[in-house]
Amino acid sequence: MLASTERTTFRQRPQRGSYDPRLIAAILDEALSCTVSFVDEGRPVSIPTTHWRMGDRVLFHGGQGSRLGKAMAAGAELCVTATLVDGLVLARSAFHHSMNYRSVVLFGQAEEITDPAEKEAAFVALIEKLIPGRYSQVRPPTQKELAATRLLALAIAEGSAKVRSGPPVDDEEDMSWPVWAGVVPVTVVKGEPIADGTGSGAS
Amino acid sequence: MLASTERTTFRQRPQRGSYDPRLIAAILDEALSCTVSFVDEGRPVSIPTTHWRMGDRVLFHGGQGSRLGKAMAAGAELCVTATLVDGLVLARSAFHHSMNYRSVVLFGQAEEITDPAEKEAAFVALIEKLIPGRYSQVRPPTQKELAATRLLALAIAEGSAKVRSGPPVDDEEDMSWPVWAGVVPVTVVKGEPIADGTGSGAS
Numbered sequence: 001m002l003a004s005t006e007r008t009t010f011r012q013r014p015q016r017g018s019y020d021p022r023l024i025a026a027i028l029d030e031a032l033s034c035t036v037s038f039v040d041e042g043r044p045v046s047i048p049t050t051h052w053r054m055g056d057r058v059l060f061h062g063g064q065g066s067r068l069g070k071a072m073a074a075g076a077e078l079c080v081t082a083t084l085v086d087g088l089v090l091a092r093s094a095f096h097h098s099m100n101y102r103s104v105v106l107f108g109q110a111e112e113i114t115d116p117a118e119k120e121a122a123f124v125a126l127i128e129k130l131i132p133g134r135y136s137q138v139r140p141p142t143q144k145e146l147a148a149t150r151l152l153a154l155a156i157a158e159g160s161a162k163v164r165s166g167p168p169v170d171d172e173e174d175m176s177w178p179v180w181a182g183v184v185p186v187t188v189v190k191g192e193p194i195a196d197g198t199g200s201g202a203s
Numbered sequence: 204m205l206a207s208t209e210r211t212t213f214r215q216r217p218q219r220g221s222y223d224p225r226l227i228a229a230i231l232d233e234a235l236s237c238t239v240s241f242v243d244e245g246r247p248v249s250i251p252t253t254h255w256r257m258g259d260r261v262l263f264h265g266g267q268g269s270r271l272g273k274a275m276a277a278g279a280e281l282c283v284t285a286t287l288v289d290g291l292v293l294a295r296s297a298f299h300h301s302m303n304y305r306s307v308v309l310f311g312q313a314e315e316i317t318d319p320a321e322k323e324a325a326f327v328a329l330i331e332k333l334i335p336g337r338y339s340q341v342r343p344p345t346q347k348e349l350a351a352t353r354l355l356a357l358a359i360a361e362g363s364a365k366v367r368s369g370p371p372v373d374d375e376e377d378m379s380w381p382v383w384a385g386v387v388p389v390t391v392v393k394g395e396p397i398a399d400g401t402g403s404g405a406s
Contacts, residue, residue, distance in 0.1 A: 191388035
């Protein structure tokens, strides 16, 4: 279990909270994007980005010139969130409508990884997260490409997960209200691949 | 168009950026969750939450005791992000793998809405975002329920959208590399509704 700290103590609905590192890892692995936040001149700045996991670290990458990468490499305090929406929870009362979700919030400072071999191993893990088995088929990165990419790692040390699941919870006196109640599942689905050359240009 | 400010000027890949309020509204409307960030004792805190839109404002709600709601009501500087992942971009080179996405980043301070009629109108809009036509069928909120819920609005005034779409962009010399390249579409799908009473308890 991750240790609970002042900023990861659950104040609202603690029954939904967890410090289980396996649950945190599973949510991070399933989420295709996350948000990384830092403080710039006293104000919050949040950037949606891609992340992936290797053991007990979350990895991020970006161009050497990116504002987020520079802040992370400079040791900025970070907050990282990843969220999976699992369902719309439709109650009998407007008040008890909700969503089923699994989310992770992590705090800490990232470390830059500069060793070329370690960097290549990290990019193997990124491509394998997208499509298992693909890395061995693609043109591997050159030294120049590895150098052009900044790689950062945040230890999964301070953070928590939060999960809501299951049906709506209506008040007893509303149970006979004449409306359908239940959950509409929400899932992320990968569709039929579209081969290169059949679409229009990228933006 | 939203005005570009110091913190919304695109530094990386400006061709992907936009200040178009219709694009920003469309992304906010499609996204089922967002992340709201603020600064607490000099450090960033980000909370995944539900949002919805009414005109040129994004709305948020929470219990009166929630940390996020208190910070927002106190006028904390906020950064709100919402992200839709649209596809895995599989290039011939490891380096040019990417994702197609649409994201929004907004900055500003929220205002609390306390007028009961305005609050009820906002919750109508929230339920209608989940399932159009549902609000008129459910048990409407009581005065007590409206009072127990804090409602906050952030003007869509300072912010931007960022979009990547289309196929991978490989280097010319990699175009004959013997690997499939293209896009795997990623979509969010609503499944078959599960009626209340057929599942296990909520958490």
